[in-house]
Amino acid sequence: MSAGEQPRYGTWIRSSRLRVFAGLCLLALAGCLFAVVSPWFLLFLAPLGIFGYITLILALTAYRLGPRGGDFQRRIHLLVATSLPAPGGSALDVGCGSGSLAVKLAQAHPALTVTGVDSWGDDWEYSSAECARNARIEGVADRVSFQQQCGSALSFPDASFDAVVSCMTFHEIKENADKTDGVLEALRVLRPGGTFVFLDLFGDRSIYPDPGKLCALLGAQPRPLTELMPLPFPLRHPKVLGHAMIVTGTQGNR
Numbered sequence: 435m436s437a438g439e440q441p442r443y444g445t446w447i448r449s450s451r452l453r454v455f456a457g458l459c460l461l462a463l464a465g466c467l468f469a470v471v472s473p474w475f476l477l478f479l480a481p482l483g484i485f486g487y488i489t490l491i492l493a494l495t496a497y498r499l500g501p502r503g504g505d506f507q508r509r510i511h512l513l514v515a516t517s518l519p520a521p522g523g524s525a526l527d528v529g530c531g532s533g534s535l536a537v538k539l540a541q542a543h544p545a546l547t548v549t550g551v552d553s554w555g556d557d558w559e560y561s562s563a564e565c566a567r568n569a570r571i572e573g574v575a576d577r578v579s580f581q582q583q584c585g586s587a588l589s590f591p592d593a594s595f596d597a598v599v600s601c602m603t604f605h606e607i608k609e610n611a612d613k614t615d616g617v618l619e620a621l622r623v624l625r626p627g628g629t630f631v632f633l634d635l636f637g638d639r640s641i642y643p644d645p646g647k648l649c650a651l652l653g654a655q656p657r658p659l660t661e662l663m664p665l666p667f668p669l670r671h672p673k674v675l676g677h678a679m680i681v682t683g684t685q686g687n688r
């Protein structure tokens with residue numbers, strides 16, 4: 435890593451979202467204080483409780499994912515990167531965010547060239563420039579590159595990569611009503627015999643209602659993240675990472 439400059443890997447909790455809920459919380463609190471001696475007090479109390487709870491969960495999640503709270507986001511990326519069975523050749527990271535996983539893949543596998551793709555839409559705080567900066571600072575810019583692409587329709591021909599990874603992205607692809615379509619698209623660009631590691635909310639039945647279909651297309655059974663990495667509160671909460679599962683497999687075992 436270059437001396438002085440530090441990589442920037444924001445957590446999965448968007449600070450804009452945290453600010454919105456904290457603002458709503460303050461408004462409800464102000465309402466409670468103004469109406470403290472009137473029946474209107476109760477009108478503000480319920481929103482204060484709800485927005486306060488959401489703000490607390492979001493803030494604690496961001497803390498736990500970040501370096502001061504146990505660095506769970508980095509540890510999850512390391513788990514995905516090291517779960518890939520020692521590949522050389524080329525790898526694709528679908529939904530690479532800040533480039534953290536792509537960088538860790540390159541660091542864990544010195545013979546690997548990594549491409550990270552992401553849509554970098556307005557509702558996220560990551561960017562291609564930030565990814566390139568992080569790869570440069572981490573000393574892997576010669577083997578890691580980034581492209582803006584939509585995970586629902588990758589521009590790469592079939593069987594382009596020796597390995598494909600993705601972390602917490604398939605459920606975010608708005609273009610796919612059926613979130614297994616993102617998994618299929620990622621597998622399309624993986625060569626026969628190539629390996630994949632996917633981590634997503636595969637255990638959430640509101641996102642992936644048919645576990646049988648998921649297992650059939652993966653050719654492998656996803657494992658709960660909590661089996662491999664004990665998660666503290668609130669990360670183990672079902673609305674946070676309680677439904678996160680990881681799956682490793684080989685193209686052709688389907």
Ligand SMILES: C[S@@+](CC[C@H](N)C(=O)[O-])C[C@H]1O[C@@H](n2cnc3c(N)ncnc32)[C@H](O)[C@@H]1O
Nearest residue numbers: 529530531552553554558584585601602603606
């Ligand atoms: C929870 S973040 C995970 C980022 C990264 N994989 C990581 O583990 O840090 C979800 C990512 O999905 C990306 N994303 C959302 N919709 C996408 C799409 N249609 N195509 C590609 N990436 C998308 C977002 O830009 C964001 O970077």
